[in-house]
Amino acid sequence: MGEVKLFRTWSSPFALRIVWALKLKGVEYETIYEDLANKSSSLLEYNPVHKKVPVLLHNGIPICESLVILEYIDETWNKGVRFLPEDPLARATARFWAKFNDEQVFPSFFRYFMSQGEDQEKAKEKALENLKLVEEHLKGKKFFGGETFGFLDLVFGWLVCYPGVINKAINQNLLAKQMFPNLCRWMEQFGDVPVIKENWPDEEALILKFHEMRQGLGIYISLPN
């Protein structure tokens, strides 16, 4: 197995994917918590391009970007538990939706959360449009890949917790059950998987953090343009 270290923050949804993946594969690892307002020299050394968490260090070699790390973990450890499907077409489809999440769904949701007034209305429209596409994609499926959870469930996993916490923080709910029955059903099912529910960040601490973020009291996530 070798030496495995994970650089993360307690609240990063991107890092959470990696925590889930390592635990599902049964990989033992050391956690290094970063303060993003004061990044460690190790983080800057291991991820000089983006300077972000998560970073996975395997036998001293860094792997950056959570989607890349997920695939690395999948290919390196416990071949009995596979995240990506075997079929090349299904793999390509999974990667397409993962890219869509990271480039569109997550940023639109985050913009909605961070804005106000007219800007927030515009951001809301975009976020709902993206979420509706995901809702359609989940039609008739228990998990993103079918009957068992895998890569895409880990990628979209942030939806199980963060919108609910944001809802409590700003008292607005984007993911109404009537509008998103498939997504809400998936959120319940995936959120009930032991490794997933046992590793959420503390809800009260997250609510507090989200209030701070809205007041501009911290740098935490920089979005693509």
Ligand SMILES: N[C@@H](CCC(=O)N[C@@H](CS)C(=O)NCC(=O)O)C(=O)O
């Ligand atoms: N595309 C990256 C995004 C990672 C990311 O945005 N990480 C945030 C924490 S949630 C971060 O490290 N932000 C520090 C910064 O933007 O300076 C990934 O998938 O790993």
